[in-house]
Amino acid sequence: MADLSQITLDSASSTPLYKQLADSIRSLVSVGSLRTGERLPATRELAGQLGLNRTTVSAAYEMLEQSGFLQGHVGRGSFIAAAPEMHSFDWETVLPPLEHTPAPTAAVSINFASSRPAADSFPLEQFRQISQQVIDSPEAAEILQLGSSHGYAPLRHYLLEQSRNSGVARDTDDLIITNGCQQALDLIARVFFDSATASQSLLVEDPVYHGLLRVFLRAGANIIGIPVDEAGLDLNAVEDAIGRLHPRMLVVTPSFQNPTGATLSLDRRKRLIEIAQRAGLILVENDIYSELRYTGKPLPTLKQLDTSGNVILLRSYSKVSFPGLRVGWIVAPRPVIARLAGAKQISDLHSDQLSQAVLLRFAESGELARHLTRSRDTGAERLHAAMSACSLHLPTGSTWTRPEGGMSLWVELPAPLLAENVLARCEQRGVSYLAGPLFSSRDAHRRGLRLSFGGLAPQQITRGIQIMGESAASELAAIRAEARLEPVAAVV
């Protein structure tokens, strides 16, 4: 018979004693002190040995029996059950291949890879006050109850009114709350692509945010990249693609595009609207950065310029306030919002209401506007630091964009440098960024890279770009050294 008298339990622990006992017996088996077929002491006996109530021991045995660990035989006692034969299920045969998502190595101290604001500039005190007001308010019970797929009604009404007042929404438009802009893109892909029988074409900027690419690739869209220059999308390429492919939709980030930081000029905005209307092309306008303008004049959104109602506008609080709270929204004609709400209900019923209520009060109280003013000041400094450091430290022949806002800029290294190889050297020195191919549906942009400066202090930005420059120089030296070692071509 098994000896369990050495087991010690902690009566002060929050784990119930019967569970502690069951766990101890399991461990004795796993370390080999108890073997298959061994009989356990009777409950009364073990209770006496360990100074426990007998029901505690019974409960432990019952738990172990239910999970197949013990076998009880009436009148004969409880025995350690034979380990069930483990035909371990072979998941790899039924699962899709694992997608590689680049993750910076643990030792990264200057991270240009993540497009996000700096946590040290969060207005924590204001957030605390606002949250306190929300949880103390009489609406708390409503916030905690099951909500609507369209969003928390007070926030939805506030955003709809704001959108109407600024000419973004017209009377025929409606609004749905999403978990940030990522879910907005996903819902759009579900409504417009998943249900299509044939694989339809989608125009996107090239390079473009990798999370956008992945959403539409997964939905089976035929993705066509349209080159982006400093004034945004190349509209001749758009017209050409329309003529050849009759695409269903164009997704565009007119202000401070991710990854290039480029802004579509007013002339191009007007022309794009015309082109889209003529072609019956749906325009999805991803407008999550436009409030982060550091220099230059604000431009109207495509949605404001639109006259035929074919623009779907995405906005979000995540980039301009707290990315950990997932609240974005879509403004579009009513029939579109009705379908998006159906897709939202299937996806996750509705967005979390506590954050919706907190962000509503954050916006209504004017705290969001004050925070934006501060964010523009710090953003301008960071952008300036990044551009100065690029001039000083990047190797000769590098080019980079000169955004007027946002969180990212785009660098092209001179040949024969590849962004991925320079990255490997950077990461050894604690600096990370995302290499160009991630922003392409065709693995292009091998010399390109995105520098997201939004979350870093100016001195980190300067130091990080200096290390990038030094890493690029080492890589170049290594390439040249290797070239010298190559045998010369045979003369024939």
Next chain:
Amino acid sequence: MADLSQITLDSASSTPLYKQLADSIRSLVSVGSLRTGERLPATRELAGQLGLNRTTVSAAYEMLEQSGFLQGHVGRGSFIAAAPEMHSFDWETVLPPLEHTPAPTAAVSINFASSRPAADSFPLEQFRQISQQVIDSPEAAEILQLGSSHGYAPLRHYLLEQSRNSGVARDTDDLIITNGCQQALDLIARVFFDSATASQSLLVEDPVYHGLLRVFLRAGANIIGIPVDEAGLDLNAVEDAIGRLHPRMLVVTPSFQNPTGATLSLDRRKRLIEIAQRAGLILVENDIYSELRYTGKPLPTLKQLDTSGNVILLRSYSKVSFPGLRVGWIVAPRPVIARLAGAKQISDLHSDQLSQAVLLRFAESGELARHLTRSRDTGAERLHAAMSACSLHLPTGSTWTRPEGGMSLWVELPAPLLAENVLARCEQRGVSYLAGPLFSSRDAHRRGLRLSFGGLAPQQITRGIQIMGESAASELAAIRAEARLEPVAAVV
């Protein structure tokens, strides 16, 4: 020239004056007081008339010009632009058909249609204290920053440890946080069905939660309903379906199934595990109600009984605490969680972190356990009220399930009554429920209906079921009256 001197602006408003002015001009056009082609006063002139700064007027004109409302001609002034030709975009040609989602009419006062807890039993004071602690904690800044697709790390670790301690998770398992159980189902459908080239079979309970049906229908699964009796799934039907169809997966809610309230007996649980292991069938265990047991003995989960690692377990805080906070989780072998995290990142990056932090503290502090104890007491009362009222008020020949927990029971009306027709009468008297066909992939269960009692007080439940009985009686009388009016069959 247009006369704008009557415009009045509110200098105390938070809307900037230039925007107020632009809005006023827009309204004058929309009411017909200003017409296409009319010239507006020069900025200096209008500024004088209205007592405004000239830059305010310029800003308003510029805004209107940018949105195409005004046309400026250098040296000649600004004119109301001709309304652009509205080729209104035809959305209905590009959108999928609108799905009908049943929504109770506005006048419903006793709503059996929604499976949710009662708002008046929310522990609001405890929620407020807990939330206050979270927002005051040093972790607040971390909560507000961009998070992980796997979930907020402290909550994830807490849940993983809990799952390990209770034998639900083994060492080869991992855990991901989702926006409630709805998103968990959606992510599973994305990983296991969307990527499959052929349409694979999925076994589900019949009747089954409509939100589950919609997720997998959308993903293109071939859905096979398996009948449910008081002891849960009919396992002979499962074995038969396996033999005929080689299904990929079975989704099952072993405890207090939605809509029937049925619980899979321990014997059937063990046999189901064996069947699934032998057939290489993936089991998805939806375990969101098991903590709401009012009578009878708790049973081990399939995940605890499983020995080959083919069970994916879903749990959620939504049903047992606050449905407005969307936090659920999945426990499954590591390769599965890795794919689910990839799907989650595409869907919405990550779940909202404020609610994750609040619910973590709610659980850790013991408040969740205390709330659960109270919920079981109120739930037992409500279930009892529902079953008594069914005995008293439903028409002779009705049958209904007798759940030991959860939030819903299932009623079958006697022929020739149809649940939908009785519902129409109920709604006229302020009572709503969901009719059976919604819980079927084949529009079956026309005499069935789900009564969700979780959110209603006992006296509402009694009154509601009384009204249902009376409505059924009226419907029956109407059917009989109509039958008497039918001409008798011709004799030939």
